[in-house]
Amino acid sequence: MSQRVPVDLAKSYRLLNHGPTVMVSSAAGGRINVMSAAWSMPLDFAPPKVAVVIDKSTFTRELVEASGEFVLNVPTRALARMTLDVGGASGREVDKFAAFGVGHVPGSVVKAPLIEGCVAWLECRLIPEPQIQQAYDLFLGEVVAAWADPGAFEDGHWKPEQGGQRSIHYVAGGHFFETGEAFEIEGVR
Amino acid sequence: MSQRVPVDLAKSYRLLNHGPTVMVSSAAGGRINVMSAAWSMPLDFAPPKVAVVIDKSTFTRELVEASGEFVLNVPTRALARMTLDVGGASGREVDKFAAFGVGHVPGSVVKAPLIEGCVAWLECRLIPEPQIQQAYDLFLGEVVAAWADPGAFEDGHWKPEQGGQRSIHYVAGGHFFETGEAFEIEGVR
Numbered sequence: 001m002s003q004r005v006p007v008d009l010a011k012s013y014r015l016l017n018h019g020p021t022v023m024v025s026s027a028a029g030g031r032i033n034v035m036s037a038a039w040s041m042p043l044d045f046a047p048p049k050v051a052v053v054i055d056k057s058t059f060t061r062e063l064v065e066a067s068g069e070f071v072l073n074v075p076t077r078a079l080a081r082m083t084l085d086v087g088g089a090s091g092r093e094v095d096k097f098a099a100f101g102v103g104h105v106p107g108s109v110v111k112a113p114l115i116e117g118c119v120a121w122l123e124c125r126l127i128p129e130p131q132i133q134q135a136y137d138l139f140l141g142e143v144v145a146a147w148a149d150p151g152a153f154e155d156g157h158w159k160p161e162q163g164g165q166r167s168i169h170y171v172a173g174g175h176f177f178e179t180g181e182a183f184e185i186e187g188v189r
Numbered sequence: 190m191s192q193r194v195p196v197d198l199a200k201s202y203r204l205l206n207h208g209p210t211v212m213v214s215s216a217a218g219g220r221i222n223v224m225s226a227a228w229s230m231p232l233d234f235a236p237p238k239v240a241v242v243i244d245k246s247t248f249t250r251e252l253v254e255a256s257g258e259f260v261l262n263v264p265t266r267a268l269a270r271m272t273l274d275v276g277g278a279s280g281r282e283v284d285k286f287a288a289f290g291v292g293h294v295p296g297s298v299v300k301a302p303l304i305e306g307c308v309a310w311l312e313c314r315l316i317p318e319p320q321i322q323q324a325y326d327l328f329l330g331e332v333v334a335a336w337a338d339p340g341a342f343e344d345g346h347w348k349p350e351q352g353g354q355r356s357i358h359y360v361a362g363g364h365f366f367e368t369g370e371a372f373e374i375e376g377v378r
Binding site: 011013014017018019020021038039040041042043044049051053077080081084129131132136137138140156157158160166169170171172174175176177178179180181182183184185186187 | 200202203206207208209210227228229230231232233238240242266269270273318320321325326327329345346347349355358359360361363364365366367368369370371372373374375376
């Protein structure tokens, strides 16, 4: 089981700022589900908000619209196959947790689960915007709790050069990039 | 001057799918400007659409709202300092192109310029959604032309392992990640 420590909400945007691919978990009416999303981003600092694209055809969408909640989970290369697997199947047809061996624990504030083995988790409450949900499949959320594996992200900073597991960035057709070398530009602000 | 070849619109989402930081360029009424944005993402495949966060305080916002157009430019590590510089100054106060040595050429479809030295460019027409622009600083656009440096992206694929320049991913406080190692998960769909 992955370690998990709270992340200051004011710094939670840093879990997504570099554009990793996420898994979106959800729960409603006793059902839970998980899908993948390459299309998510921070939307604001305070209160922290996020945006994520959730297709009309997905079971996730049904659960998110019913519960008004979701979690963005940041997977690592070790979970890349799982990320594709849960992105390629529908929770209407299979229990993806059982089928793909997806471990999960309950969220702290929302009912949607946190996916085991990830390095960061953002628990979100939906900001209802039915018109843009309908027109663009675009969902906005306020981050109400955030967590990170302290081996990967601690005190507001990613630790890739200290052996921390790296997040991943999906391109297309099974092709990913790992999050790469960290570098700093000095003397800026 | 960077090379530039057209990218099939159907594959243009791949220029942004892995979550790189972008520069947003704009033009209206004879003025041009450029800022940086870590918060952008693809929004749809066909027609290709994007979403980007543009703060109310920015001159870019004024030009985008006046012209209904913008370009997302994907910079490399060689442009990391420029990316921070154009993100930290306002085009109301300084000519950022002169102050920071930002080369540019005209867009092909939109009036906003393409920034030299980048590896990809998405020319976008604003999809007006005044309510979400006002409430969330969130701007949607349809990609109407796309370009890439063929040394970095060709035939719909990034070429990082062939010496292609890599895109960058901003975290905070001058800290970036480079786009890292490419890997493929086989046998998926």
